[in-house]
Amino acid sequence: MTDPRRLLPAVDALLAAPDVAALARVHPRSLVVRAVRETLEAARANSGATPAEGWGPAVRACLERLAAPSFVPVINATGVVLHTNLGRAPLAATALAAMHRIAAGYASLEYDVGRGSRGSRQRHCRDLLVELTGAEDALVVNNAAGALLVALSALARGGEAVVSRGELVEIGGSFRIPDILARSGTELVEVGATNRTHRADYEAALTPGTRLLLKVHRSNFQVTGFTAEVPAREIAALARERRLASLYDLGSGLLVDLSPWGLAGEPGVRDALASGVDLVAFSGDKLLGGPQAGILVGTATALIACKNDPIARAVRADKLTLAALEATLALYRDPEAARREIPVLRMLTTDPAELRQAAEALARGVGHGSEVIAGESEVGGGSFPGAKLQTWLVQLAANRLTADDLAARLRGRDPPVVARIQDDRVVLDPRTILPGQFEVLGGAVRAALDG
Known part of the structure; x- marks a missing residue:
């Protein structure tokens, strides 16, 4: 008995069929060929059975599936x-308009229109970030892990960074703070216990190789019960005393007080900077409500080091990110407008x-x-x-x-x-x-x- 799979039509024969040939006149031929091959493969897997709807409709259905984008609004x-998993923050209307305006043609990304010479892409958001947070300087990169990587590389590469065991968080996608520290060329020094860490633990861990004290806000989990942690202001004070750098990985990037709506306990960016740390790192697409971005704010000295680090070039933000972020930040000049306009x-x-x-x-x-x-x-x-x-x-x-x-x-x-x-x-x-x-x-x- 003949195997039905041997009776399946050849690819060329299906491509020559009138209804399939018609598809090739309105779709790229390469895509039609792929649809034909996949349709035949499906029939072969089904013991050689001809599609119930016929070859033409089966190829058309496969073609529509292949041509449909996988990245869709939901x-x-x-x-x-x-x-x-759904993209975090939807953007404000002004941010969408800014992205469209910039994407539609050429733009002053790294061009100083007034001087007619090369400019810096950082200037588009820097002044707004300084104004809104009270920082001396700011840097925007393409994501929060990138911001942390730049800061660690610039301030602690080749040395040690001291961090509490209770703050060695996993930030999603299996990426963990120790992994980022290792990639930055920084040696991790863990102190304290999972639930309790004291200033004395940091002090006891300091060596001639220590470069940085790291504070990580536990933004995606809680530790309750018998707990203790060292506030950012004490971390900053100890770092100053020992002439070390200090970094606060804040996570969410809250710029307005949400406690009137029952959301309290999340440190804001201004409060984090007021603790006296050299750098604060946070995301653009969480509580800030903007595009995916990693933001560093802090002292001019620390930011100069970050801007000059080669990793900053590797993770720099693109023009659409900067356009959306600038428009989002501008809304925060009026907190009530920000609350209304930022989704x-x-x-x-x-x-x-x-x-x-x-x-x-x-x-x-x-x-x-x-x-x-x-x-x-x-x-x-x-x-x-x-x-x-x-x-x-x-x-x-x-x-x-x-x-x-x-x-x-x-x-x-x-x-x-x-x-x-x-x-x-x-x-x-x-x-x-x-x-x-x-x-x-x-x-x-x-x-x-x-x-």
Whole structure:
């Protein structure tokens, strides 16, 4: 008996078929060839069975899948404001406009228009950062780990950096502070215990090879109970006494006080600098609400060393990052405007009563027995660990579907809807749903429930 796989058409034969040849007239031939090969391979894996829909439609479906971008907008209905897997901070409208304005043509990235000569890309954000934080100088690189790497290389390469064992954090993606220290050419010296570290521990660890005292804010976890840590101001004072450099890895980069909205305990950038450390490092795309960036602020002497370090060139920020960051920082000149215009701040400070209204409107639009229930949102992104924000959720009635099946259907919509599962039910949190997305979301949920 002949193996059906031997009867499959050749690639050239399929390419010559009228409906497939028509695809090659509107799509790159290389992509059509790939779609044909993958369609044939799928049939071969299926014991040589001809696609039920026919070769032409099967190739077209494969082609559409191959041509579709994998990087797409999604609706974040999880209630996690700084969702790392979903890109963290959505940008303010002015930041988006600035990126478009700069990306559309040539720009004064490293050109001084007034002088008609080469300029520095750092000047676009430097003055704003100095103004907003009270620092003497500032440096922007492409991510927070890069900022830490530059600072360690510039201030401690070839020497020792002393850090508490309780602050040797993993920052996500399996990247850990000790790994970054090693890559910077700095030797790690651990002091204290996981839960308790004292000034005397730092003092006892100092040697002629010590170059830097490092303070790391535990932004993505909490240590409670029998604990003790050395405040940044004492770290800075000890560093000055021993003529050492000091660095505070802050993480989130908070520029406004969020305690009126129940979010307290996260050190702000100004407070960190006021402790007297030489450098503070933080992210652009967490609580600051801007693009992914690593930011260093501090003394002029420390920043000169950082700017002159070769690693700073390797991790420099691109023009779109700088455009978005400059526009975001400009909003902070008016804290109330920042709270209104920067999506992350707006989400974190939305009144629960507004969220209830939004949830009720969404539930009415969805129908299908949806209910509004009280719940909690999370800040996410390694910020305010353990903090819960009061919210109102739309709980979907999945009927015969499991929660996992319904969540998968929602992710299969265009745009994909990322919900969360709580107590074996799919829930939607309006806190992280952007204005203008509610109508689309309602339609997507109805379609998923109707199946």
